[in-house]
Amino acid sequence: MTGPHCLPRRLLVVDPAPGEQALAELNAFAALGLEPVVNLRRVADAALRARIEASWETVDFDGFREPELAAHLEAEGHGYDALKCRAGIPLTRTVLERATHPGLRHRLVLAGRAAAGSDTFDRAAATRLGVAIRTTPGANAAAVAELTVALVLDALRGVSRRAAALREGSWGAAVEDLPTGSLAGARVGLVGSGAIARRVAGLTRAFDAEVWVCGSPRFTPERAVGWPGRRVESLAELLAGCDVVSVHVPATAETVGLIGAAELRLMRPGSVLVNTSRASVVREEALHHALLDPNRGPWRAAVDVFDTEGPRFSSLLAGNPHCTVSPHAAGMTRAAMREASQRLLGEFASFFGRPEEGPPATDPEGRSRQSS
Incomplete structure (x- = not known):
């Protein structure tokens, strides 16, 4: 029999925390009574791989491939009680059904992701099959907000494309479109009203920008009180009225295609979308075509997320001269990933019965700080 109150519990770590944080994280999981099995596919550092192999059982598989993920969760009948990941792995209905099959010695009861989103998880199937989902919303808010502002500035000032022109020896291309716009005096529109949007609002206000916000139906006038920005009623009003539009909403059925060709046409000539x-x-595709027509929609864009990411990355925007592209790196700072790891450990501690005590604090070598 397996479950939240049975020991020992098996944990599949699909991708551990980055770098030295991995060792502290694995030791903290062990302190919760979990037996980690660590997937080394995304651990590039040979020395770190060796140190993990010396202490933990390891596997090596592509966690983004559904059949491989399902097979390793089954583990030839052994199964797992819990799963931990950082990336958006395909935790689909099929994978969940195989991971909770009654014939397994250990059936999955908890799946945790050290990130805010879980849009690649089938939450309905997880609920039906008794698998709890835990994430870490807000842990990377500061990091995402930082890169958002960096991308806004790059789109406005052309930092990356001017650097590329200079490396090619073309001073003329490097000084095209000068003088540029700036955040000072600009009106910045935020689509979304969560922790990241609020951080972006505060940062852009520091540049003397005006901030407009269009949130979900939950972002009522009462909730907008004290926000560092003006609440607007509709997305159309925000798109038509702002110099910079930055998008900060989760992937849900309601937000799919929220901004398409028609919405982009509402944006001001010379405006920027991030x-x-x-x-x-x-x-x-709609953004790509809008950027090629200077009289319809945004003048520049900066994008950190794509339909096809990873080794098979492809996007029309990668070849668009009016778009800055970034490899889904907004939340990937050491501080943000450490915070996400620690928050997820707290979620695991609560789920498996240690809400008061939590995992012991550890240094990057995995030693308890209380004993050092």
Whole structure:
């Protein structure tokens, strides 16, 4: 019999915390009574791989491939009680059904992701099969907000394309479109009203920008009180009225295709659009074509999320001269990933019965700070 109150519990770590944080994380999981089995596919550092192999059982598989993920969760009949990941792995209905099969010695009861989103998880299937889902919303808010502002500035000031022109020896191309716009005096529109949007609002206000916000139906006038920005009623009003539009909503059925060709046509000539949320929210093809027509929609864009990511990456925007592209890196700072790891450990501690005590604090070598 397996479950939250039975020991020992098996944990499949699909991708551990990055770098030295991995060792502290694995030791903390062990302190919760879990037996980690660590997937080394995304651990590039040979020395770190060797240190993990010396202490933990390891596997090596592509966690983004559904059949491989399902097979390793089954583990030839052994199964797992819990799963931990960082990336958006395909935790589909089929994978969940195989991971909770009654014939397994250990059936999956908890899946945790050290990130805010879970749009690649089938939550309905998880609920039906008794698998709890835990994520870490807000852990990377500061990191995403930082890159968002960096991308806004790059789109406005042309930092990356001017650097590329200079490396090619073309001073003339490097000084095209000068003088540029700036955040100072600009009106910045935020699509979304969560933790990341609020951080972006605060940062852009520091540049003397005016901030407009269009949130979900939950973002009522009462909730907008004290926000560092003006609440607007509709997306259309925000798109038509702002110099910069930055997107900060989750991937849900309601937000798929939220900004397409018609919405882009509402944007001001010379305006900028930044998307660090999810690719499904802003239609890539529509944005690509809008950027090629200077009289319709945004003048520049910066995008950190794409329909096809990873080794098979492809996007029309990668070849668009009016778009800055970034490899889904907005939340990938050491501080943000450490925070996400620690928050997820707290979620595991609560689920498996240690809400008061939690995992012991550890240094990067995995030693308890209380004993050092």
